[in-house]
Amino acid sequence: MHLAPPSIALVARSARSLVECARQSGYAAIALDVFGDLDTRAAAIEHVAIGDGGLRIAPQRLLAALGGLRAQGDVMGWVAGSGFEAQLELLEAAAGVLPLIGNTPATVARVRTPGNFLALLARLDIAHPPSRLSAPADPRGWLSKDAHACGGWHVRRLEAANRGPARPGRGAYFQRELPGAPMSALFLADGEAARVVGVARQIVRPLGRRPFVFRGGVGPVAVAEEVAAQLAHIAGRLTTALALRGLNGIDFIVDADGTVQLLELNPRPTAAINLFHDAFEVGLLRAHVLACEGRLSPLRARCAPAVRGYETVFARAAGQVSAALVRALLDSGWCADVPTAGTRHARAGPVCTVFAHGPSVVEVEARLVERRCAVLNALASGGGLAEKEERQHDEQ
Structure with missing residues (x-):
């Protein structure tokens, strides 16, 4: 039957x-x-x-x-x-x-309340950039952030003429900007223990006046054993303290001393599932469900996949998606989040997502650039896709 x-x-x-x-x-x-x-x-x-x-x-x-x-x-x-x-x-x-x-609404609210979460990091002795709830007297080197937003659209550098949002919301806080490549780690939790699924390099670039817009990621990327140990420790401490369940993500950088500096905790499945969807034999969403049921330890991992990458393509100008472009995106084999023909988009609005895979992070990043440019050029011209389009007109 x-x-x-x-x-x-x-x-x-x-x-x-x-x-x-x-x-x-x-x-x-x-x-x-x-x-x-x-x-x-x-x-x-x-x-x-x-x-x-x-x-x-x-x-x-x-x-x-x-x-x-x-x-x-x-x-x-x-x-x-x-x-x-x-x-x-x-x-x-x-x-x-x-x-x-997944995580309970109460748990999510704890994470999304800056005062509570920053106090928790201090109590757990988890390294993170200096952070505060009020704007610093000297804004140089500080960022304005919002725990009630995502995608980096809310992150701004403070300047003398701009001490932060005029009407900060409940999620507003301020964090010292530290040098380093933005990275993320996806992990599974069962309320008591955690297991890191994979580490990725984030693609973060300016978009208009917003300097830290999240575009996508590439992974898995190899990290030093000391960094991997720190990530496992951080995920475990957060899981125990917050009773985290299922898929969660942490954004971080590694400072000059090799210390993992936690930037954010995302108490939900993150965009990194695009890279690690086949990390477990039972499938990543079933692993999420089983972990929420407290069945984390029996999960069997698969061998690490080839390097993959994904990137959201944002429009250079307002317009709409033609039927010809929709067909080309669907036929490409490397495009997702394809809108219906006639869909209108704003300047800097999302159009689609491009994917790539290859033997190295560098090659995958290069292919993502080519495919992003191909979509943008096709969007502007109304023509088809050509991965080898010239890049000098790419404004993003």
């Missing part, structure tokens, strides 16, 4: 990567997201639009959708991706409608 695969709901601004992980783990994926990209819809057995007309999740749409899934009676629960950083009350309300598979 053939049994239907269990159904699971994936909720995020863009749910494509979660949906693909769910399918690879043997689940029937139900996508609830804002963008409704073509490949997301193709990979899911059902898609529900939950956007508010912009980039935020509309509370009533989400709660109604989860209520409908609960009424079906055959959906095991839902996994939260990006989009809830500034909507913590919605996360709590949604968790009361259908079981949330």
